[in-house]
Amino acid sequence: MDVYITQPILLVAIVLVLGVVITRFSSKLGFPSLVLFIIIGILLNQVIYYDDVETTQLIGMIALIIILFEGGLQTNITAIKKVAVPAVLLATIGVLLTSLILGVFAYFILDLNLMTSMLLGAIVGSTDAAAVFAVFGSKNIKEKLSSTIEAESGTNDPMAVFLTVTIISIIEMPGETNVFLLILSFFWQMGIAVLVGIIIGRLAVYVINRIDLEASGLYPVLSLGFAMLSFGVAEVIGASGLLAVYIMALLMGNRPLTYKHSILRFNEGLAWMMQIIMFIMLGLLAFPDELFNYTIQGILMALILIFIARPIGVFLTLIASKYDFKEKVFISWAGLRGSVPIVLATYPLVSGIENGYLIFNVVFFIVIFSALLQGSTITPVARWLGFDEGETDTPAYSVELLALGQTQNDIYGIELPVQSAHENAKIKDLDLPPDILVIAIIRDEELITPNGETVMHSEDFIYVMMPRKLRERTEAYFSKVKEKENKGGKSKRTEPHADEEKT
Amino acid sequence: MDVYITQPILLVAIVLVLGVVITRFSSKLGFPSLVLFIIIGILLNQVIYYDDVETTQLIGMIALIIILFEGGLQTNITAIKKVAVPAVLLATIGVLLTSLILGVFAYFILDLNLMTSMLLGAIVGSTDAAAVFAVFGSKNIKEKLSSTIEAESGTNDPMAVFLTVTIISIIEMPGETNVFLLILSFFWQMGIAVLVGIIIGRLAVYVINRIDLEASGLYPVLSLGFAMLSFGVAEVIGASGLLAVYIMALLMGNRPLTYKHSILRFNEGLAWMMQIIMFIMLGLLAFPDELFNYTIQGILMALILIFIARPIGVFLTLIASKYDFKEKVFISWAGLRGSVPIVLATYPLVSGIENGYLIFNVVFFIVIFSALLQGSTITPVARWLGFDEGETDTPAYSVELLALGQTQNDIYGIELPVQSAHENAKIKDLDLPPDILVIAIIRDEELITPNGETVMHSEDFIYVMMPRKLRERTEAYFSKVKEKENKGGKSKRTEPHADEEKT
DSSP, X not given: OOHHHHHHHHHHHHHHHHHHHHHHHHHHHTSOTHHHHHHHHHHHTTTOOOOOHHHHHHHHHHHHHHHHHHHHHTOOHHHHHHTHHHHHHXXXXXXXXXXXXXXXXXXXXXXXXXXXXXXXXXXXXXXXXXXXXXXXXXXXXXXXXXXXXXXXXXXXXXXXXXXXXXXXXHHHSTTOOOHHHHHHHHHHHHHHHHHHHHHHHHHHHHHHHHOOOSOTTHHHHHHHHHHHHHHHHHHHTTSOHHHHHHHHHHHHHXXXXXXXXXXXXXXXXXXXXXXXXXXXXXHHHSOHHHHHTTHHHHHHHHHHIIIIIHHHHHHHHTTTSSOOHHHHHHHHHTOOOOHHHHHHTHHHHHHTOTXXXXXXXXXXXXXXXXXXXXXXXXXXXXXXXXXXXXXXXXXXXXXXXXXXXXXXXXXXXEEOOTXXXXXXXXXXXXXXXXXXXXXXXXXXXXXXXXXXXXXXXXTOXXXXXXXXXXXXXHHHHHTXXXXXXXXXXXXXXXXOHHHHTOO | OOHHXXXXXXXXXXXXXHHHHHHHHHHHHTSOTHHHHHHXXXXXXXXXXXXXXXXXXXHHHHHHHHHHHHHHHTOOHHHHHHTHHHHHHIIIIIHHHHHHHHHHHHHHHSSOOHHHHHHHHHHTOXXXXXXXXXXXXXXXXXXXXXXXXXXXHHHSHHHHHHHHHHHHHHHHSTXXXXXXXXXXXXXXXXXXXXXXXXXXXXXXXXHXXXXXXXXXXXXXXXXXXXXXXXXXXXXXXXXXXXXXXXXXXXXXXXXXXXXXXXXXXXHHHHHHHHHHHHHHHHHHHSOHHHHHTTHHXXXXXXXXXXXXIHHHHHHHHTTTSSOOHHHHHHHHHTOOOOHHHHHHTHHHHHHXXXXXXXXXXXXXXXXXXXXXXXXXXXXXXXXXXXXEEEEXXXXXXXXXXXXXXXXXXXXXXXXXXXXXXXXXXXXXXSOOOTTOEEEEEEETTEEEOXXXXXXXXXXXXXXXXXXXXXXHHHHHHHTOBOSTTTXXXXXXXXXXXXXXXXX
């Protein structure tokens, strides 16, 4: 077959295999895999010449849509609701403050005019929760904090996009700025995006649950189509596409959905694939010789962002919220920068803004430096501040979930506590309603198929099939500890497996 | 956001949603959905000008890789082995004969020289099993026949590619043809491809089962990377990439594999997505005005292929095989043409062969006509010939499988016969080994969570978790019918759900 077919396919193959294999090393070294993906891209730069900024931007935006869609699908809306106010404050005022502060520093330190400095600040305005949670891996972090970080980063990309696009349009058409119109535009972009997200999210749930397709493989494609539709429709009417995607994903992920697990598995895989491809393409765009010309400026700006701009932004924004000093320190430190800043850094290049390449290269340094410094220290910092709640015992078996579609049943994973009240109890003697079934027990890394005579032990990890509405009661039941030794016992409740797998 | 980002994303969104929704209509109308995908493409042609043949060819080839990979993963190798000899004969000699016969007719009917006529024959040489099975939907076809059709179509694409590429190179460099070298090249292409498929397939299984990645979403990406690697490596050393992909997929699909079901769900979705995108892009390439200039030639060639070339090819190839007349008629009729011919039809365009557009348009007609005529009649033909074995009772619930990774356990769906020997038996009284667990019963479209006291009924559809090695014995056990009414009973064994979902 001809070279122009074989070569790109072989290249993608190598990129995918290498990209996946390399995540093993980054998780061992304890920093987000994006650093290694970018390094692959920069190395490939030596053999492949690539400078198509527009294609990279398009692929980057599609990747962001899929990543946000997947993140929203897997987010537990009940946990998010509790921290909605501080998270939204962080995602708006917090981003604005951080960007502003970094912009002012950039103006005095880098050789840029005021608006270009502000543009740099805006581009690195949003955080990346996926990078944070990938580093935590199997560790449990206080739920209030993890929810805040997750909700903030799910919703702060639109603000960074808004600021970036607005500042670019001000630079391109100076003198035509009307602050009142800008503020109006902001509320339009965000408000309409929420509306579009809700409408298309509901439409998607309705259609997916009723269409009765000939093959299960069609449902994930349909869900992705609706996600991209949310983006497209929102953007066409001038609203924030990314916010619309996140809102529709939250809505879809928290309702009963036919073939939900096929949809999740498909989008998880796709999100990883797009991440690998996107970071490698972005790495390809950065020419090493140029990049290293900006080493000092890049590291300096990264340090200012991490130690000055982000903490001030977080502390000022949360001044009236119920977070103590330590919690604010942790939220500040967990503000890793990820894919969004690098994708946004292509905007000045495409628009031909003066000093666009300076911005692109400095942003590159900020993202990589932040991933390395904060990524590799976030776990010790969590432990040091006392927010580390121990390991999650993910069973060694790769048990994949059984989803029961439109039925009211689902399967949940529950871990029995150290001093379980059910130690040595036979399953048939447990006081369970008739429609609850223990379908598997993981004990000492072995899978046991239980029957009525099977005896339970402390620290067993069990999979239980049951009606969704009985979940809390059943979890409480299996988490009971022996009464007399109550204080020594540890009652840990484990989320269903689907949530654990999130990264 | 800028138009050059929003527009392509909105277009892809509309294409995906429309493409999926439209499959509802094609399955109701009873012909392969590819026809409607192509029609969407031709209609989009009115608003979008698109003539990038090379990109279409690349996307088409990637789509073929993913479709073959997915097909191979889901193919049961034990069923295939029984029909290996006739299937391989059909995939090689059968394709050669059919192509040759159609080529001769093309030479006399169309205004083409001999080699270009042969090229047309080669391009439409391979069949598409996916199109056949999509039409069957929930109907059961005699296993010997369905396995033959499946194995033939999984392995005959490489032959069509070989013939097409060879004839194009003969046209481009006339006079340099050495028949001996051609035959040698054929055996090299096929033999080395099988070797590459086996080596990379084993490597993939080994790596996937041992790598222990941080997120389950990475496994599907890794599997896809290996599939594309098989293609790329095989092509680089001059072997058939598509054959290598199919062989490695067969190997991977029939071994215990970590996160197998995540891998299957991801590739199923991706295969559908690529099919929709590919056919729509191919439809975009066909300009309606031009297309309809070839209506008569196209339909004539389609009729010759369906009623003369394919039957002669099948009957001659299977002359010494154990298929009776009716079976050969059915195999002839099930030779639907699908994606491969249309992708191959772009080859003469890219190479700039004389009359390339004539070939492209005639192939278009052949594929659409074959899909419409054979697709819509294959079910009545099967019934008429007596190969229709009734409906498969797919449960109304969208039960998705639980996969138990590297453990020896898996979940299988079994349907109890009409006059079950276990009618009214309590589960606890069944004579089952201790490591077998009935985890769900679907009865009258309702899902029941069983316990020891639950009573079994005839025609229950049950999900059983058990060690893989006990599968056949357990299926036989649950398929028992009441002894005295043995003749009236119907003992139907149902494949596990994963196989049923295949399309």
